[in-house]
Amino acid sequence: MLPTRTRSIPAPSRSALDENFTLSFPPATQHGTQALDLAYYFHSTTYWDTPWYAAEHPVPPPIAEKRPSIFQYSWEYHGSKRVLYGVGLFEDLSYCWYTVQWDSSQDADPNDTRAVQRSAQYLPRPQPWDQAALVSAHETYGETIAGFAESYEGTGQWCGTGECWDLASDAFKYFAQFDYVPKPLGSTARTHGHLIFEGKAVGAGLENQIGRWRGGDDRVRRGDIVQWITAKLKMPNGGEATMGAPDHTAVIVSDCVPSVQVRDGMIVKPGEVGTIEVVEQGKSTAPKRAKYDLKMLREGELWIYRPVGMVEYLGTDVVPKCPEHVGALSI
Structure with a gap:
């Protein structure tokens, strides 16, 4: 009879040559793609500690230190109301578009969803071709x-x-x-x-x-x-x-x-x-x-x-506003 053990026994490590192997690139993600990781930052439940979107060069904090391979943003002005559009094409070829709307005449809490409206859409990594x-x-x-x-x-x-x-x-x-x-x-x-x-x-x-x-x-x-x-x-x-x-x-x-x-x-x-x-x-x-x-x-x-052709493979060129025809997903 085996003695009773009070300490847990670690499972054998998975071989580096297992069919579920991973490589060092693209980087590991929390939600499956780099674009979806960024999209979750724009979910209403994510706490924002600064009004980063009102800065002269507005870059979402999660990608401030390492921006996507291709990154663009643009503004729209309607009186004191502002709209920020942004897009990132990541190394894993996933796309994220985001929008932030607010009134620049008000000193609003960035987490007040009535005053600061945020949203994001994304495309996962493209599917393999025949x-x-x-x-x-x-x-x-x-x-x-x-x-x-x-x-x-x-x-x-x-x-x-x-x-x-x-x-x-x-x-x-x-x-x-x-x-x-x-x-x-x-x-x-x-x-x-x-x-x-x-x-x-x-x-x-x-x-x-x-x-x-x-x-x-x-x-x-x-x-x-x-x-x-x-x-x-x-x-x-x-x-x-x-x-x-x-x-x-x-x-x-x-x-x-x-x-x-x-x-x-x-x-x-x-x-x-x-x-x-x-x-x-x-x-x-x-x-x-x-x-x-x-x-x-x-x-x-x-x-x-x-x-491959960019539009043929990814569905669109890089533009700050998400094109309607690409069928982007929302969280």
Whole structure:
């Protein structure tokens, strides 16, 4: 018979390679998305300790220290009555719009819902696309993005400021000259479009890798963007490549077909994705071509994105007033 125990026994820790694995990006949230976290700040039961909305540069306190990747606000004036509109597009591609209305001639308590009216609407992270939509996006943006990166290869000339991120970010900006091409989503912090794959390694060998496929396409395609965080890979020459301190971004320039048949939500190891060929740069490294066999990933995280149209994927461009047609949700 086992002795009686008065102390609780902790449950075994969940493996970092469990199918419910998490990555360091996007940041953890309280309510499921970054936009919904902000929307709850505008709920009538949330206490506001200052009339922040009346400031010269009104930024909601929850995002004052770290604003969304894209943030805008605007005013409307009707005599002494004011209306503040704001919008944030977050790293997880969720949207939050908010409105605050008050009378500037009154010194009202910001928690008096009769004097200060507040509301918020949000859109969750966009749903994954099927193969037809993802292939169409590739056909619209992929070749131009890959060609843009390749135009710097071997020239000794850096793109932009020389940061690795500039190759992808400036490639998106290149589309501004083509008025017949829908505006691409662009680089939003560590996000560069529709997520195709995410994964990580906690040691050498496939048994120490985990990942997940997203969307209906069956391969990584030319013009996709790879984002690394503190990653290390063994190289064929016996050396080691380090990706990111902590971040590194590169443009994929060749298609890559996984060794397994993939589908949306499927657990796929980085090594099963295959070998990706990229053009990349760094402050001390001019743009160059490189190949990375993801079976050799032994540490760190990576994400692969498909460039997509902003309105097509998110439903709207960034505007301070929530468009009626997007079907935004309220709390």
